[in-house]
Every structure is written in C-alpha cells, then in structure tokens.
Amino acid sequence: MKWKTKDGGWSPYLAGALVGLLAIASVYATTQWMGKSNYLGASTTFVRAAGLLERTVVPDHVAANEYYTREKVRVDWQFMLVLGIFLGALISSATDRSYKLESVPPIWEKRFGPSIGKRALWAFLGGIVAMVGARMADGCPSGHGLSGMMQLSAGSFVALAMFFSVGVFVAALVYGRRPS
C-alpha cells in the first residue's frame, strides 16, 4: 500500500485512520473540559448559522421558533469545528500546492457545460433538499456516518445506507451517460 497518492495527497486509509484517532481524542477532550462527550458532526451548525442570520432581521421570530429554541442558536463547539474545517483544508491545500480555484466541478462541466449559473442553481437546490433531509434524519455523513457508526448506533447504519443507496440512484440519473 502506498502512503502517498498520485496527486500528492495521503492514502485515504492513513488519513482516515488518523481521523479515527482524532475522533477518540476529541470525545475524550470534550468530556474532560466541557463535561459532556461531544462527537464530530456538522449539520446542526447550518441550523445555528441560519438562526444567527435570521436573527439579524427577525429576532422575535427566531426566539419563538421551536426548532431554533431546541437546537440553540449560538456559536458553540461544533460551530467552531466547522469553521476549523475550512481553515484546516486551507492550510493543507496551500502547503502542498493542491489549492485550486475552481468555478465548476469537472464532472459537472462534462455533463452540463461550463455555466456557473446553472451549477449555482442546482447546487443551491440540492443543498436545500440535502439539509432538510439531514435535519430530519438528525445527522449527516459526519454525525451519522463517522460518529454514529463508531458507536455502533443502529439508526446511523440505516441512515448511511439510505444516504448512499439513494445517492447512487440519483447520481446515475443525473450524471449517467445519456446524450444531453
């Protein structure tokens, strides 16, 4: 097995195993210093971000909303973790020269052309559908996929199986080799 990939990255087995160690260290550290075991996740932060943005315009509405009240609109541990993902990816890509400004992903361009507007519209719509789904399922590939499966949570295995099987089906419809 090679430790480096052709594009200068690390073997996904190695990088993944290190994330496993990070997940263990993180649960330990949060339990020690925050008094509560926190597991890696990302999607709740989008709820908090939405709440923070809405609060600047309609504060009373956010305060009265059941879901925002339940998830607590604030910049918490996970919110900073998500911001950290941005910084970590920036540091890694800038130092190994894999940072690349890209307007349209290559697979998308091959199928749907170079239009940024078209990509933007579909990414936005896809984002809406995905996030409604993630909040309904109570997790995303981080919260269910990594953290849930590590803990052998039954629901997380079902959630991940749904994410992926439906993803395979829809991806075949969207990017499949049909003449466009």
Place this chain on the structure above:
Amino acid sequence: MSIDQMLGLITGILFGFLLQKGRVLRFEKQVGAMLLKDMTIFKFMLSAILVGMIGIALLADAGIITLSHKPMNFGAVLLGGALFGTGWAVMGFCPGTSIGALGEGRWHAVFAVAGMVAGAALYAEIFPFIKSTVLAWKDFGKIDFPEVLGVSPWVIIPFFWAGTISLFFWFEKKGL
C-alpha cells in the same frame, strides 16, 4: 473565545487538514463514489470508523466517556436519508465537506453552503409539521447494535473489522 469554542476550532482544523490530505473534499470524490467509480471517501470513512470504534468502546467501557446515540426514528432516517441522498448527489458535497472544499479553493461550494443554510431555515419553519407526521411514525429510540443483538460491542467489532478489511481488498483489486 470560550474553552468550548477553542476546543472545537482546534479539532476542526485537524479534521479539515486530514479531510483535505485524504482528498475526500472534492466534488469528484463524492460523486465518484456515488457513480461507483472511486471509493476514496469510503476508504477514508471506514478507516476512521475502524480505529474510532475501538477507542470509543474502550473509553465507554472504562466509564470515561458517555455514548451519544441518535434516535432510530424510522420515518426520519428513511425519508430524511432519502432526501439527503438526493441532494448530496446533485450538490456533490455533504455539510462538512462543502466547508472544506471552500478552504481548498473550490469556491463553487459556496452555492451548496447557501442552499444548505436555506434548507436549515426551511426545516426550522416546517419542523412542527414534520414532528407531528414523519417523526411521529415509529421511533425505536436511541438503540445500538450491542443492545439489539444482546451482545457486547467486543463481539461485533471483530466482525465489522473483518468485513471492512475484506471490502478494502476488494476495492484495491477492482481499482476503485
């Protein structure tokens, strides 16, 4: 910055660094997996799970940490999972990787992020309806496999390892 926020930030930076080094942040890797052509994200994710599950089980056995299962609400994981899968395929990112993709210059991920923030706002509005319909269907609660099967996690972990390692060999053999 509070200690909570500091801890989150440091963990996130390391997480983002490793996600980028594993090259799993890209649209090509996410969609490549769904097109069954490139299993990089599964190699990454399952490796993390293999290592993580041992440490988590040890720390939980020792009473040092507490497990935090998400409820297996049947309607929620089935319908929510299907919606997520649909959006994931079209957008080509998941919530965590969209933010990481922005960090490595794939600025088009900003549209996916904006859509997800809008989706979260929409969910906050429709939550009372979802709660009385989808979420009210069948909730099995916060169950895990050791509980369902009535065995110790240490019985399940070796099987999970064996199955996953076999899958890895198969990926490599097929050049996925």
